[in-house]
Amino acid sequence: MGSPDAPFPPILPPVAGIGLRAPHVLEIIEHRPAIGWLEAHPENYMGDGGPPHVQLNAIRQEYDLSFHAVGLSLGSAEGIDARHVRRLRDLAHRYEPTLVSDHLSWSVAGGVYLNDLLPLPLTEEALNIVCANVDAVQSALGRRILVENPSTYIAFQHSPIPEPEFLSELSQRTGCGLLLDVNNIYVSAMNLGFDPRHYLMAVPGERVEEIHLAGHALSRRDGREVRIDDHGSPVCDAVWRLYAEALWRFGPRPTLVEWDTDVPPLATLLAEAEMADRYLQTCREETS
Amino acid sequence: MMALYGLQEQFARAVLAASPQACPWLTPASEPFFDIHRNNTRVLLREALGGVFPVARMLVGDDFFAHTARMFITQMPPRSPVLLDYGRDFPDFLDALPASAGISYLGDVARLEWAVHRAYHAANAEPLEAAGLAAALPSPPADLVFTTHPSLMLVRSPFAVDQIWRIHQEGGPATEVRIEDRAAYLVVVRPRRTVEVLSFDAAGFVVVEALVRGEPLGQALDAGLSASPALAIERLLANLLTAGLFTSAAPVGVAEQADSHD
Numbered sequence: 001m002g003s004p005d006a007p008f009p010p011i012l013p014p015v016a017g018i019g020l021r022a023p024h025v026l027e028i029i030e031h032r033p034a035i036g037w038l039e040a041h042p043e044n045y046m047g048d049g050g051p052p053h054v055q056l057n058a059i060r061q062e063y064d065l066s067f068h069a070v071g072l073s074l075g076s077a078e079g080i081d082a083r084h085v086r087r088l089r090d091l092a093h094r095y096e097p098t099l100v101s102d103h104l105s106w107s108v109a110g111g112v113y114l115n116d117l118l119p120l121p122l123t124e125e126a127l128n129i130v131c132a133n134v135d136a137v138q139s140a141l142g143r144r145i146l147v148e149n150p151s152t153y154i155a156f157q158h159s160p161i162p163e164p165e166f167l168s169e170l171s172q173r174t175g176c177g178l179l180l181d182v183n184n185i186y187v188s189a190m191n192l193g194f195d196p197r198h199y200l201m202a203v204p205g206e207r208v209e210e211i212h213l214a215g216h217a218l219s220r221r222d223g224r225e226v227r228i229d230d231h232g233s234p235v236c237d238a239v240w241r242l243y244a245e246a247l248w249r250f251g252p253r254p255t256l257v258e259w260d261t262d263v264p265p266l267a268t269l270l271a272e273a274e275m276a277d278r279y280l281q282t283c284r285e286e287t288s
Numbered sequence: 289m290m291a292l293y294g295l296q297e298q299f300a301r302a303v304l305a306a307s308p309q310a311c312p313w314l315t316p317a318s319e320p321f322f323d324i325h326r327n328n329t330r331v332l333l334r335e336a337l338g339g340v341f342p343v344a345r346m347l348v349g350d351d352f353f354a355h356t357a358r359m360f361i362t363q364m365p366p367r368s369p370v371l372l373d374y375g376r377d378f379p380d381f382l383d384a385l386p387a388s389a390g391i392s393y394l395g396d397v398a399r400l401e402w403a404v405h406r407a408y409h410a411a412n413a414e415p416l417e418a419a420g421l422a423a424a425l426p427s428p429p430a431d432l433v434f435t436t437h438p439s440l441m442l443v444r445s446p447f448a449v450d451q452i453w454r455i456h457q458e459g460g461p462a463t464e465v466r467i468e469d470r471a472a473y474l475v476v477v478r479p480r481r482t483v484e485v486l487s488f489d490a491a492g493f494v495v496v497e498a499l500v501r502g503e504p505l506g507q508a509l510d511a512g513l514s515a516s517p518a519l520a521i522e523r524l525l526a527n528l529l530t531a532g533l534f535t536s537a538a539p540v541g542v543a544e545q546a547d548s549h550d
Contacts, residue, residue: 046370047409048438051481071369077293084369109300113366115336116328118299121313125292153325154311154318191321222320 012037012064012098012210014252014284016276019068019259020059024266029058033270036277037064037098039256042091043071056095066099066210066256067092071113074133074147075106075120085140092141099210099254101146101179102137104130104167121156122166134174146209147171148179151216151229152188163188164202171207178203180253181212182243183235187227196242205250213243213276214258232261235272240279247283255280303329304362333361336371337378340405343456344382344398347391356385372409375402393452393467396445400453400485403441403476407483410439415479415532430506434499434534439478442497446471450487479532486531491516492524496533504540 015036020028022044028035038059045052059065071084092100105117120126130147138144147170149163161169167178180203189196215233219226235243235257247253257272295313302309303326311322334357338345345353360381366374379402383395415437443449450472451465473493475486488496494515498508512519528534 043370044372047372048411050407050409050412050439050478052409053412054481073369077291077296081369087370106296107369109296111367112300112304113369114300114303114325114329115332115366115369115371116303116325118296118303118325121292121295123292129292153321155315157313157315192318221323224320226321226324228324 012066012254014254014280016255016257016273016280017064017066018257018269018273021259021263023263024269025055025059027266029055029062032062033266035063035270035273037066037254037256039066039068039258040097042067042069042088042100045091045095046087060095065095065097066101066254067095067097068256069100069102070117071107072102072133072137073106073108073113074102074137075104075118075126075130076108076133077106077129078109078111080133080136080140081108082140085137089141092143099146100141100143101148101210103148103150104163104170105150117150119150119152119154119156121159122161122163123158124161127161127166127169130170131173134170134176138174138176144176146177146179148181148212149184150188151181151184151191153191153226153228155192162202164199164204168202168204168207171204177209178207179210179212180208180246180250181214182246183212183214183216183239184229186236186239186242187216187229190225190227197245200242200246200249203250208246208250208253211243211246211253211255212258213239213255213272214260230261231258234268235275240275243276244279244282247279248286251287252280252283302326304365306358306362330358330361333366333371333374334358337361337375340375341378341398341401343401343453344394346456347394347397347452352387356382356387372405375405378402393445393447393449396443396447396449396472397452399445400443400449400474400476403443403474404453404483404485406441407439407476407478410478413438413535416529416534416536418529421529421537428506430504430509431539432505432537433502433540434505435536436500437477437479437533437535439476439483440500440533441476442493442500443474443476444472444493445474448472450474450485453485475531475533477531477533484531486527489516491519492527495519495524496528499528499534 017037017039018035020038020040045056103117107114107116107118171178185196185199213235214231215235217228217230217232219228255276257276259269302311311319334354337357360378364377379395379398382398447467448470454460455465473488473490475496477484491512495508495512498511509521
């Protein structure tokens with residue numbers, strides 16, 4: 001038994017939240033809609049001051065907050081940008097988010113930032129690099145982070161480790177948690193031709209501390225279908241079904257609905273979150 | 289098998305390249321989809337630039353802006369994952385473009401937009417109020433040195449870029465702009481929540497520049513008077529002190545060195 005002086009780290013309740021997007025910020029501050037929690041991209045709040053911080057402060061007073069970073073580049077062979085991690089640490093001290101996460105991907109090479117979540121060949125070398133980077137981030141932040149499975153469009157010639165196994169090993173070696181993006185599993189599965197349910201079965205459920213949902217687009221390249229993770233539409237039926245299966249396997253988890261392209265009215269996003277809450281409620285009833 | 293460092297270097301080069309490159313480390317079946325990453329990077333960075341430079345974009349149109357942004361992104365990609373920092377070099381890049389010669393003031397409009405963007409995100413600081421000034425006043429006012437607000441940036445142009453900028457703001461005045469009628473001497477500052485774009489005349493601007501450099505008030509006013517003996521000192525001082533350009537004032541020697549800003 002732990003000492004009474006050492007409380008459990010705060011965790012998010014297993015309810016639905018939404019991604020905080022600029023067009024909704026003032027409406028959320030003014031009307032305080034019932035939302036389980038909110039997730040912000042910390043890079044958008046790395047200015048020194050001004051209205052964005054006033055707004056995030058107001059939101060933090062009303063809601064649980066998670067930081068979903070896009071700039072750590074956990075898969076970069078050149079290592080982690082120490083200056084960027086310091087900026088994230090300072091921001092986390094200021095807003096005390098319940099969770100901090102980023103992706104199993106990279107976006108920095110030769111000091112250039114590419115503003116996309118680029119895929120890694122899943123090799124032993126890459127595993128060592130990502131582990132070292134996650135260790136460096138966690139020790140600089142003084143806290144654990146979650147790492148999210150990316151959407152994948154391309155396959156490397158040499159990528160011998162299956163992604164769920166890679167994430168599982170990463171989590172065991174570094175102590176990081178996993179953020180499971182169910183839409184990303186589905187998008188990657190359709191693009192690369194694997195069974196998304198097999199992926200779910202291979203994920204260590206006890207390591208999954210958050211789930212993401214979003215919409216994607218169907219496009220064509222070279223006469224072939226490809227699904228693009230553009231976060232620009234409602235969550236599709238197949239992804240809702242996969243989400244239900246994930247909950248059935250792992251139990252209820254805090255679930256976030258993301259929408260980034262053609263951001264709809266807040267009410268549309270809240271309706272998606274309500275749908276996720278209904279799945280979570282069903283899951284709780286079945287497991288209780 | 290290529291080591292990850294080398295692979296990422298090549299991958300990044302292929303993402304930024306103007307035309308599709310061979311990606312031998314991908315399976316042949318997935319090679320056509322590499323384009324998705326080239327497209328993501330281009331579109332997202334273009335939109336980031338478009339968010340900072342909306343008036344420049346309106347002036348040249350979406351197609352020209354997309355074309356220009358693509359060249360800029362290829363030649364000067366971001367060096368930080370914080371995209372709030374991206375675009376500082378874009379105004380100079382526009383100046384150097386032969387194709388922007390059609391709009392000679394384009395770079396200056398972009399410089400004003402960059403200043404507005406930086407002021408919006410700059411550190412907060414309480415602007416100097418009359419009370420703070422009175423406290424600094426036992427010494428002769430000519431000896432006063434001012435600390436500039438951290439959001440303050442100066443922009444000057446041979447063209448009336450402030451008018452161009454204003455009519456392109458939501459709810460801005462619907463007047464005809466004669467861009468070559470006058471020069472613009474602008475102070476961009478966010479004393480509290482709202483970014484202000486303040487226009488000065490040439491001599492008034494000389495005074496502001498001198499104060500921002502940390503010169504004492506008397507010396508700054510002398511510089512203004514040499515630029516224009518008709519300088520209306522009282523009106524200028526009233527403007528300067530109510531506009532929130534400064535955060536503190538102290539007699540020369542007591543004042544800390546004014547911070548410099550980008």
